[in-house]
Amino acid sequence: xxxxxxxxxxxxxxxxxxxxxxxxxxxxxxxxxxxxxxxxxxxxxxxxxxxxxxxxxxxxxxxxxxxxxxxxxxxxxxxxxxxxxxxxxxxxxxxxxxxxxxxxxxxxxxxxxxxxxxxxxxxxxxxxxxxxxxxxxxxxxxxxxxxxxxxxxxxxxxxxxxxxxxxxxxxxxxxxxxxxxxxxxxxxxxxxxxxxxxxxxxxxxxxxxxxxxxxxxxxxxxxxxxxxxxxxxxxxxxxxxxxxxxxxxxxxxxxxxxxxxxxxxxxxxxxxxxxxxxxxxxxxxxxxxxxxxxxxxxxxxxxxxxxxxxxxxxxxxxxxxxxxxxxxxxxxxxxxx
Amino acid sequence: xxxxxxxxxxxxxxxxxxxxxxxxxxxxxxxxxxxxxxxxxxxxxxxxxxxxxxxxxxxxxxxxxxxxxxxxxxxxxxxxxxxxxxxxxxxxxxxxxxxxxxxxxxxxxxxxxxxxxxxxxxxxxxxxxxxxxxxxxxxxxxxxxxxxxxxxxxxxxxxxxxxxxxxxxxxxxxxxxxxxxxxxxxxxxxxxxxxxxxxxxxxxxxxxxxxxxxxxxxxxxxxxxxxxxxxxxxxxxxxxxxxxxxxxxxxxxxxxxxxxxxxxxxxxxxxxxxxxxxxxxxxxxxxxxxxxxxxxxxxxxxxxxxxxxxxxxxxxxxxxxxxxxxxxxxxxxxxxx
Numbered sequence: 082x083x084x085x086x087x088x089x090x091x092x093x094x095x096x097x098x099x100x101x102x103x104x105x106x107x108x109x110x111x112x113x114x115x116x117x118x119x120x121x122x123x124x125x126x127x128x129x130x131x132x133x134x135x136x137x138x139x140x141x142x143x144x145x146x147x148x149x150x151x152x153x154x155x156x157x158x159x160x161x162x163x164x165x166x167x168x169x170x171x172x173x174x175x176x177x178x179x180x181x182x183x184x185x186x187x188x189x190x191x192x193x194x195x196x197x198x199x200x201x202x203x204x205x206x207x208x209x210x211x212x213x214x215x216x217x218x219x220x221x222x223x224x225x226x227x228x229x230x231x232x233x234x235x236x237x238x239x240x241x242x243x244x245x246x247x248x249x250x251x252x253x254x255x256x257x258x259x260x261x262x263x264x265x266x267x268x269x270x271x272x273x274x275x276x277x278x279x280x281x282x283x284x285x286x287x288x289x290x291x292x293x294x295x296x297x298x299x300x301x302x303x304x305x306x307x308x309x310x311x312x313x314x315x316x317x318x319x320x321x322x323x324x325x326x327x328x329x330x331x332x333x334x335x336x337x338x339x340x341x342x343x344x345x346x347x348x349x350x351x352x353x354x355x356x357x358x359x360x361x362x363x364x365x366x367x368x369x370x371x372x373x374x375x376x377x378x379x380x381x382x383x384x385x386x387x388x389x390x391x392x393x394x395x396x397x398x399x400x401x402x403x404x405x406x407x408x409x410x411x412x413x414x415x416x417x418x
Numbered sequence: 419x420x421x422x423x424x425x426x427x428x429x430x431x432x433x434x435x436x437x438x439x440x441x442x443x444x445x446x447x448x449x450x451x452x453x454x455x456x457x458x459x460x461x462x463x464x465x466x467x468x469x470x471x472x473x474x475x476x477x478x479x480x481x482x483x484x485x486x487x488x489x490x491x492x493x494x495x496x497x498x499x500x501x502x503x504x505x506x507x508x509x510x511x512x513x514x515x516x517x518x519x520x521x522x523x524x525x526x527x528x529x530x531x532x533x534x535x536x537x538x539x540x541x542x543x544x545x546x547x548x549x550x551x552x553x554x555x556x557x558x559x560x561x562x563x564x565x566x567x568x569x570x571x572x573x574x575x576x577x578x579x580x581x582x583x584x585x586x587x588x589x590x591x592x593x594x595x596x597x598x599x600x601x602x603x604x605x606x607x608x609x610x611x612x613x614x615x616x617x618x619x620x621x622x623x624x625x626x627x628x629x630x631x632x633x634x635x636x637x638x639x640x641x642x643x644x645x646x647x648x649x650x651x652x653x654x655x656x657x658x659x660x661x662x663x664x665x666x667x668x669x670x671x672x673x674x675x676x677x678x679x680x681x682x683x684x685x686x687x688x689x690x691x692x693x694x695x696x697x698x699x700x701x702x703x704x705x706x707x708x709x710x711x712x713x714x715x716x717x718x719x720x721x722x723x724x725x726x727x728x729x730x731x732x733x734x735x736x737x738x739x740x741x742x743x744x745x746x747x748x749x750x751x752x753x754x755x
Contacts, residue, residue, distance in 0.1 A: 213660060223597060226605040260560060260648040268563040268645060292652035296660035308605060311597040312649055315629035320657040323550060323633035327693065328665065331685045338685060341678035348668045348675060356664065 082393055083137075083175040086385075088117035089144040089162040091181025091378045095125045098181070101385025103131050109390055114175050117162035118142055139174075141165040144182075147378075151185030155193050163187065167194040170371050177396040179388055181363075181376035188224040191369040198401060200408035201368035203228070205236045206307070206375065207243065208364035210317060211356050217295070218244055218302045222364060223311035230273035233257070233304050234281055239367040239404050240302035241284045246398035247365075247391065248301075256290035256300030258309055264288065270306060278304070283407050321356065363388045365395055368404070372396040419730055420474075420512040423722075425454035426481040426499040428518025428715045432462045435518070438722025440468045446727055451512045454499035455479055476511075478502040481519075484715070488522030492530050500524065504531040507708050514709035514733040516725055518700075518717050525561040528706040535738060537745035538705035540565070542573045543644070543712065544580065545701035547654060548693050554632070555581055555639045559701060560648035567610035570594070570641050571618055576704040576741050577639035578621045583735035584702075584728065593627035593637030595646055601625065607643060615641070620744050658693065700725045702732055705741070709733040 086102055088095045095117060102113045115122055115133075119140035126133040143161040145153060154164045163182050167190040170178040178195075180187055184206060191197075191204050206224040209216040220236040221228065237255040244253035257275055259267045264275055266289055278286040290299040292313065305313065332342035342349075363380070366373040374392040376385055423439055425432045432454060439450045452459055452470075456477035463470040480498040482490060491501050500519050504527040507515040515532075517524055521543060528534075528541050543561040546553040557573040558565065574592040581590035594612055596604045601612055603626055615623040627636040629650065642650065669679035679686075700717070703710040711729040713722055 213663070226597065258649065260563065260645055260652075291656075292649045293656040293659075295653065296656045308597055309646065309649055312595065312629045312646055313653055315597075316632065316650055316653040317657055319628075319630040319633045320654055321661060322630075324658060324661050324693070326550070327689050331682055331689050334685055338682050341681035344678035345668055345675050348671055352664050352668050356661070 082177075082396060083112040083114055084389055084392055084396075085114040085116060085139075085166045085169050085175035085178045086389070087162045087166045087178070087180035087182055088115040088122050088138075089182070091376065091380055093379070093381055094181065095122055096129060097381045098385060099126050099131050099133065100129060100382035101380070101389070102136065103133070104382055104386040105389040106135065108386065109393060111389065111393060113137070114139060114169065116141055116166040116169065117144070139165055139169055145186045147183055149183060149186060151183065151189040154186045154190040158186075164190060164194065167191065167373070170373070171195045177372035177374065177392045179363075179374040179376050179385075179392045181378050181380045181385065181388075184223070184364075184375055187373065187375055188366060191366045191373050195373065196370050197368050198370050198405050198408065200412060201239075201404070202232045202235060204366050204368040205239065206310075206364055207236075207240060207367045208314060208375075209248075210314070212295070212299075213297045216248065217300060218248075219310050219314060220302055220304055220367060221307040221310045222314050223307045224366075225307040227308070228270065228306035230270060230277050233270070233274035233306065234277040235368065235408075237278050237284050237286065237302060237304045238281060238407055240304065242400050242403050242407070243365060243367060243395075244301050246400050246403070247394045250301050252285050253301040254287045255284045255302045255304060256287050258292065258295070258303050258305035258313065259289035260291070262289045262291060274304070281411075283411075325353070363391070365391075370401065372401065419514075419733060420449040420451055421726055421729055421733075422451040422453060422476075422503045422506050422512035422515045423726070424499045424503045424515070424517035424519055425452040425459050425475075426519070428713065428717055430716070430718055431518065432459055433466055434718045435722060436463050436468050436470065437466060437719035438717070438726070439473065440470070441719055441723040442726040443472065445723065446730060448726065448730060450474070451476065451506065453478055453503040453506065454481070476502055476506055482523045484520055486520060486523060488520065488526040491523045491527040495523075501527060501531065504528065504710070507710070508532045514711065514729045516700075516711040516713050516722075516729045518713035518715050518722070518725075521560070521701075521712055524710065524712055525703060528703045528710050532710065533707050534705050535707050535742050535745065537749060538576075538741070539569045539572060541703050541705040542576065543647075543701055544573075544577060544704045545651060545712075546585075547651070549632070549636075550634045553585065554637060555585075556647050556651060557639055557641055557704060558644040558647045559651050560644045561703075562644040564645070565607065565643035567607060567614055570607070570611035570643065571614040572705065572745075574615050574621045574623065574639060574641045575618060575744055577641065579737050579740050579744070580702060580704060580732075581638050583737050583740070584731045587638050589622050590638040591624045592621045592639045592641060593624050595629065595632070595640050595642035595650065596626035597628070599626045599628060611641070618748075620748075662690070700728070702728075707738065709738065 205221040376388040542558040544557040557577040713725040
């Protein structure tokens with residue numbers, strides 16, 4: 082399996098990317114294809130004393146930054162490591178692509194340079210986030226601010242396939258993020274999406290779920306429009322960070338408290354790690370015709386390696402053909418009606 | 419000042435309501451008007467040994483439950499303690515109304531039985547929530563699933579007046595909840611609301627804010643549609659609860675950890691109290707022609723007393739005439755244009 086990696090995506094590029102790719106090549110036995118300024122990659126590798134002799138490097142001069150507009154990927158930043166990587170994927174120079182760079186640009190590039198699966202209305206940015214036990218998928222986590230009900234239905238179906246095939250959840254429970262659990266709750270979008278998901282035989286739809294229950298075990302896939310998804314994702318991060326700060330302040334308040342902190346330090350660290358979805362590596366872009374994985378921007382080498390492992394699983398699992406088939410079936414059913 | 423209180427609203431009614439009203443009457447020197455089944459109120463007061471001889475009681479047989487549809491307030495549950503209290507407010511039998519009951523019904527009742535301020539398009543349910551220091555107001559926190567841009571502008575203006583007059587914030591910062599800070603972020607609703615808020619001279623609009631920053635000190639009033647507000651509010655609750663559970667589990671894990679927990683117990687309790695917005699009492703209904711305050715459903719006597727203190731402040735502050743004047747000015751300006 083050949084995995085194309087954006088060498089200049091994320092806060093710790095290219096050093097941690099190069100190190101992470103080495104780990105992946107050694108431990109996962111994948112062929113690495115790096116995109117980016119070859120001179121800089123080779124210089125960094127030499128400085129880090131990392132062997133990159135077995136990596137293929139596709140040389141390109143530019144980088145998409147976090148400040149760039151997503152659409153730059155097809156315009157001013159056509160020669161960026163991300164754009165070149167996506168085109169290489171489209172051309173079959175690798176089996177999957179992963180980047181820790183600008184999420185918006187990755188979503189636009191996935192749609193315009195690699196293209197959607199036939200019948201998919203919109204790709205979803207679908208991060209995995211911690212719940213009381215394990216993880217849930219948020220679809221859409223922010224790719225599409227405004228959605229039609231059919232898009233939400235597809236997010237549910239695609240998320241279900243992913244959770245089953247990559248995360249090993251037997252019968253993923255698909256929930257619709259809403260302001261109450263009763264079927265009539267929410268606005269027009271939620272009403273129509275509820276009806277579509279209820280009738281879809283490919284998903285195990287469990288109905289509306291409230292935001293309050295999401296961090297517990299409300300569902301395996303939380304379906305919503307991208308605006309709501311972004312709010313959910315960032316509120317999760319914000320509240321968790323704010324609360325952690327409050328706890329830290331308590332632990333630093335007095336000598337006695339510092340002593341108490343030292344006593345629980347290891348268990349606290351383990352708990353924090355469990356909650357830290359950065360540890361989990363990132364988010365697949367669902368609905369694209371080839372596997373694309375968004376790695377968390379702050380990823381270090383080991384996180385990148387985990388993300389590459391998930392990217393490999395995404396590519397090997399046959400998710401894309403399963404989604405294609407499900408959409409084909411649905412089309413046939415609708416035509417027969 | 420006469421405050422009308424729904425004796426049968428909330429999880430702990432009527433006992434904690436009666437006790438809280440006694441505290442309020444004694445400490446805040448307000449006249450209490452209770453609505454609800456008089457026999458039951460008197461029986462509960464006797465059992466609790468609480469003197470209610472100076473309370474006025476408006477006898478009515480029914481109660482709106484949490485399961486009732488909000489619209490029941492003008493239909494099947496016309497004789498409920500909430501409906502009767504709202505009508506009493508409309509008829510001038512008191513200066514303000516507070517209830518710990520069904521929020522949806524309270525919003526519908528505020529609009530249909532008490533009526534909006536002339537020019538207000540929708541009332542907002544506007545809870546106060548903790549941030550890194552102090553509190554912010556969420557407007558709308560869930561009264562209106564679908565909003566037009568002008569409604570969001572009004573929520574910002576009304577929230578600004580409230581934060582200034584009741585909470586003593588000098589120049590409240592009004593932020594628009596969005597998926598990024600740049601002006602072009604979000605969907606049509608956010609674009610149009612951004613433009614309106616930017617031009618409004620009555621508010622100190624600081625632009626878009628991301629959900630990640632809300633629990634920190636991003637703004638004093640967070641403006642959004644009610645669907646987004648409900649998601650923000652409940653995600654806040656859910657993540658905080660989930661994280662607290664994780665911490666509790668760590669503290670119970672071993673004898674050593676239990677000892678550490680005992681050492682920080684008081685400081686943890688103080689921190690938790692700081693975060694607990696139930697302590698703060700509740701949410702004003704903004705835009706109604708008379709002051710209505712939603713008390714948290716789980717309120718006990720002391721929380722109810724705090725909520726009554728805020729209700730008094732709401733009634734005394736002249737907020738409603740200030741909002742009326744601001745809308746009048748705006749109308750004149752628009753006519754002159």
